[in-house]
Amino acid sequence: MNYYDIIFYLFAIITVGSAVFVVTTRNVIYSAFFLLFTFFGVTGIYVLLGADFLAVVQIMVYIGGILILLIFGVMLTNTITNVEIRTGTLHLLPAAIGVGVFMGAVVSVMIWTDWKSQPVANPVTTTKSLGYLLINEYVLIFELLGILLLIALIGAASIARREKE
Amino acid sequence: MLQVGLTHFLVVSAILFSLGIYGIVTRKNAVMVLMGIELVLNSANINFVAFAKYGNYGLGGQIIALFVIILAAAEAAIALAIVLNIYKTFANVNVDEIDKLKE
């Protein structure tokens, strides 16, 4: 049990615990804020896994972009004045049973599988290598994703702006 | 057991995935469903990065995770736009009540 392990458990608890709140609380705003903690926990796990650039991207994109977007969505779809930000639920019991059994099964698979394990000895900074890879080996996918993102933004703006007939 | 290895990350990822599924299945609000989806995507990302590190596969896993994040951003933008449109049309965003095409 060294610091690494302690930090891992810390982040794991943050992640899983806030995730549980995300999916159980009825208040949408609460869910959004707990989601922030989940993302934060995941960021910590990334760092533990030696993915420093990915961790930064996670914070910038997820927390700074997607989460804000989701909160905007909540605000725009629930009129601020008469706030109805409590969400309804449906088939809780079968979902709980099913997902519980599923989780048990998947977790047991993860545990009892004999994974190949040859960890990289000393993780180094990855930003430079990632940048190199992105414009060499994965340049086509990178460009395509750029175009996709552009199209998605234009499409999103166009769909959201459409006036009600 | 307490020595953190690949399995620990995978277990966290599996739990996160199951919670994401639970959120998708049980929430009525479309935005909440989207949040569930984000959880699922994050768990998948953890798997990618973990396997990449412990399998000694280089940075390929991180690259894929990066792409997933980009796709998630795009997906979130489109999905929210659609949700806004649905809200304009039906005045609510409860996915179980929007069933006009069912007839």
Add this chain to the structure above:
Amino acid sequence: MNESLIVNLSIIILFLPLLGFVTLIFLGKWIKKLHLFEVFILGLALILSIVVMYAKLSFYNVKDIVAAFTWISMGNAPAIGSINIELGIKIDNITAIMLVVVNLISFLVHMFSIEYMRGDKRYTRYFAYLGVFTFSMLGIVLTHNFLMMYIYWELVGLSSYLLIGFWFEKKSASDAAKKAFIVNRIGDIGMFIGILILFTQYKTFTFDVIFQQIGLGNLPFNSTAWLTAAGILIFMGAVGKSAQFPLHVWLPDAMEGPTPVSALIHAATMVAAGVYLCVRIFVMLTADAMLVIAVVGAFTSLIAATIALTQNDIKKVLAYSTVSQLGYMVMSVGVGAYTFAFFHLVTHAFFKACLFLGSGSVIHAMHHEQDIRNMGGLRKKLPITYYTFLISTVAISGVPFTSGFLSKDGILAGTLAFGKLTSHWLIPAMGFLVAAMTAFYMFRLVILTFHGEPRDHHKYEHAHESPFVMVAPLVVLATLSIFIWYTPNPFAPADGWFLKNWVKTPAQVTPVQTRFEFMKPSTEEAKAEVHGEITHSVEYTETMHWAHYPAMILSLIVAGLGILIAFMFYQWKKISADKLAEKLKTLYKLSLNKWYLDEIYDATAVSGTLGFGSILAWFDNKIVDGIVNGSAHVTQLVSKFSNLFDTYVVDGFVNFTAFFSGFVGLSFRRLQTGKVQTYIIFVVFSIIILLLIFKPF
């Protein structure tokens, strides 16, 4: 002049009238005076055919010119052998002569028609029909096989139908056309069957091959009876076309057509075809077939002559005289006097064409008056017509120095020899009787038409001689009725160039035992016969020599007698024809009404057909319809059962299936909520189940 040139010229001759027909039919409406083109074409064909005849008779007198190509090759059928159908032409001496005869008469008829038909509303079409008629006849003359002959045969039938019914607005004309066509068809059926008998055996239609095979002893179905049958059946075609008893009834009715057409039909194109066919198949006729042909011919000539005695229509008299003369020719073929049959065909063509055109001239002058009782005294008004008519009448009556005398005398000598050799004395007896009657009725016609006092003064006053294009053919034809064209000695036809050099009896190919005694070669001649040179026995030649003078004297006597009686009756009025008619009332009526043959046909064939038709109609109505209705009832019954089965069994099953599907659907519909989340739950449960099954942990 080589052979291929002759062949090419013949083909050109054949197709020239067709060219005229096509041109006139398509362009006649737009181009004026186009009929002159048709006349010109016929003139050209005439000149070419004279060239061909001259070349053939001078340079290829013995050899036949044959040109043919395979039209349809049916391959080598198993168990049958190869079948090839050829198209081709065969030019022998009689073909060459017939070419000239047909083209000459056709040309003269065309020329005559220019004036006669002037003003008709279908003027150019008339010439077009004449063209196709001539074409068909030339086809019959030129062909070298039975199939083409049959095709042209039917074409002749068709064009005669068109021309007889040319004035189809008249009901009698259209009826006559139909009658001619149908009666001809009866004969053609027989001809067709006969041709098919030969084809079945020999797998070919070509004359020469068939005759050669028969000569080698290869008989249809190995039986002489079948050979006889084939001969008689093909002769049936001639019976129809050449108007022999009992199918002669169409010819007098064919007078409804324009008179020049009658001339063409009677002289050159149609009725000659039948005799020409007999001449063509002469070599394959057995004794039995020849006897049938002789009897039919003799009987026909007798019957027609008796009818002609009392007819009052100028064209009807001529029509029956044609039937009678055709009977002569057929009889001549039957008794083996082949050369004289063909000789008579040629001479008769000229004088009969002259007679018909002369009658056309008379009718034209009398403004379409045809009854001889209303004529008389026309000799002064129509001198050229009268003299040409008279020459032709003399010729047909068999007076010396005419062509008719030569050929008729030959035929009578042939029958006489036949009678002596086979003891069938009835045939020569009929022949001489007919000769007397022919002389009588022909002079009756002349006297009543041209001599004496005019009986219809009004029409007489307006009568006038026909214009040049009408009398010129008459003069030409009358000239051709003089003996000099055929023989230098007017009393010995066999010595003339026509018979001595040009037309010879071909060698019989039938098995020797099926021939008449006199057709069998004598022993020392048998060798010669192998080369196809000699056909008659010495005995026959001697008998012919013996019969020559008695026949001549007898025919002179009977002809003179006939002419004398005619003058007694009608010119000098020594005997009253009416009183005689009163005395022999039954016979007179019989003759006047054409032996009631039309009535008999009406009563038997026509009403029989109608009766048979009504029986068939009854059968159709009661039995066939009954069967049909019965089967309809049965069908209805079956369909009722099947309906019940359908309703309860099939529909029950179907309904059950539908109900079951509906039930299953209803049950599963619960699962289809349309909510993605529900589906995800199902997915989750499914994954769990899969995990439990495969147990990866």
